[in-house]
Amino acid sequence: MTHDIGVDTDVAIIGAGPAGAAAAALLVRSGLSVHVLERSRFPRFSIGESLLPQCMQTLDEAGLLSAVEAGGFQPKNGAVFTHRAHEAVIDFRDKFSDGWGTTYQVERADFDQRLIEAAAAQGARVDFGVTVTGFRPDAQHPCLTYFDESGHEATLAARFVLDASGYGRVLARLLGLGRDPRLEPRMALFTHVEDHIQEPNFDRDKILIGVHPEDASLWYWLIPFSHGRASVGVVGDVDTLSAQGGDAEQRWQRLIEAEPRFRELLRDARPLRPVASLQGYSADVTRLHGPGYALLGNAGEFLDPVFSSGVTIALRSAQQASPLVVRQLRGDSVDWQCEFERPLRQGIDTFRAFVDAWYDGRLPSIIFHDAHPATIKRMISSVLAGYAWDTSNPFVSAARRRLTTLAELCGHAPVASGDSP
Incomplete structure (x- = not known):
């Protein structure tokens, strides 16, 4: 043309x-x-x-x-x-x-x-x-x-x-x-490492997402790359992460050591780049x-x-x-x-519903529950796999309501009226 x-x-x-x-x-x-x-x-x-x-x-x-x-x-x-x-x-x-x-x-x-x-x-x-x-x-x-x-x-x-x-x-x-953006301002601390993970049960074909053992508002990612490298990050509110040390390196290291699974997996890791921070994203x-x-x-x-x-x-x-x-x-x-x-x-609003449910505790209560019907687990898997525009999925067409109902069935305290958009 x-x-x-x-x-x-x-x-x-x-x-x-x-x-x-x-x-x-x-x-x-x-x-x-x-x-x-x-x-x-x-x-x-x-x-x-x-x-x-x-x-x-x-x-x-x-x-x-x-x-x-x-x-x-x-x-x-x-x-x-x-x-x-x-x-x-x-x-x-x-x-x-x-x-x-x-x-x-x-x-x-x-x-x-x-x-x-x-x-x-x-x-x-x-x-x-x-x-x-x-x-x-x-x-x-x-x-x-x-x-x-x-x-x-x-x-x-x-x-x-x-x-x-x-x-x-x-x-x-x-x-x-x-x-x-209607989301709480948060900070990410992240770097790349040579991970030297030797544990035979570690699955490099999956991203690892961790939750801080004492403060559930903080979460971690470990993204395995090919050739023994990985991206490792921590996300939380700005004040909490800033209180962990004087600079990004200290904060990242202290937070990694606070999460048992990440601490063990990364005990022999070697940094490939300085720890960086990003906020207001x-x-x-x-x-x-x-x-x-x-x-x-x-x-x-x-x-x-x-x-x-x-x-x-x-x-x-x-x-x-x-x-x-x-x-x-x-x-x-x-x-x-x-x-x-x-x-x-x-589709973005579907992802937003899942993000909100992650931070208010509804989604962790669902994910860590050990007795989901297979059909429901497949519906949630679809959204997490990116199929947030498939409106035939009830967790897309009515994401907030379905997540709230399922979280309550999994033992999460009901969300008070007006607490969740």
């Missing part, structure tokens, strides 16, 4: 992460010209390393799956939850929804580079080291202003703009779209679209890292937006609210 005279590209995409790469690949496969602007130089470090099986469908549809499979990443088929002496296993292959039951745990520097290189090989133009500083929304000819690394200012005129800038949230900042916007633009993934809304939903939502948003862009640029009428924002947010 050729673009209009006076327009530089059919679609401009801000950001070359998973959402930007997937959207670029999907759009060029539909015959559109695509120009991606990325602030960083790749490869670059990022968290969000434990994918969900639902991602695989989008990667396959975008022609990116073979690039991922060539990466030699650690396979993943589920999650193990641990709290004190209790352990619960969720196997994504045993789920309610149709679709993939396995995926990968990835070092994002390599994963993201593979995706954007594969998108470029399909025909997308990608410029690194450029910073978007201005945006003019327009239903027909939106325009971006950006600077390259030498300080040269340029404009990029397009027929549509997709913001896949992740935590940079470029258009949300430029257009004042941000709003209260939850975000939301008043709208995910406007004249000539739409927001993808974390550029619009990010919840919490607990169920690894970030990359899944990013890829899902690219999958939903791309055919709508194609239709609009062909002259069809597109209702972005009904066809993009509303259905995308329905």
Whole structure:
């Protein structure tokens, strides 16, 4: 498809992460010209390393799956939850929804580079080291202003703009779209290690999620990578984590030592990078679209890292937006609210219900209960595997109510009226 005279590209995409790469690949496969602007130089470090099986469908549809499979990443088929002496296993292959039951745990520097290189090989133009500083929304000819690394200012005129800038949230900042994310502010402390885990019963095909033995508001992740490496992090409220030591390294070490399972598994671990901290990551916007633009993934809304939903939502948003862009640029009428924002947010709201239930204790009471009917366990497994848009699943169509009822059946104290949205 050729673009209009006076327009530089059919679609401009801000950001070359998973959402930007997937959207670029999907759009060029539909015959559109695509120009991606990325602030960083790749490869670059990022968290969000434990994918969900639902991602695989989008990667396959975008022609990116073979690039991922060539990466030699650690396979993943589920999650193990641990709290004190209790352990619960969720196997994504045993789920309610149709679709993939396995995926990968990835070092994002390599994963993201593979995706954007594969998108470029399909025909997308990608410029690194450029910073978007201005945006003019327009239903027909939106325009971006950006600077390259030498300080040269340029404009990029397009027929549509997709913001896949992740935590940079470029258009949300430029257009004042941000709003209260309705989640408590939390902090994550994390690093990569050579894990040297020797325990024969440790399952590298699953992410390990731990709960602090004394303070259930604190939780841990251990994401095994290939070649004996792992990502290890701790998440909690800012004040509690800040009270654990003078710097991020001390806080992380003290918290790891406080959780028996993590302390034992990581007793011989060696750090590969300094412990980093991230806070204020939850975000939301008043709208995910406007004249000539739409927001993808974390550029619009990010919840919490607990169920690894970030990359899944990013890829899902690219999958939903791309055919709508194609239709609009062909002259069809597109209702972005009904066809993009509303259905995308329905799945995000399912994840939000599970995140809320995790932090208020309802979901741990369910996960660590030892006598679930198999059907219910498969329904919960489906959501945790990323199938948060499958409304045939009662834990999607009525997530909050079902989680509350099931938690009470598992012995959790009823949630008082008004305590849970």
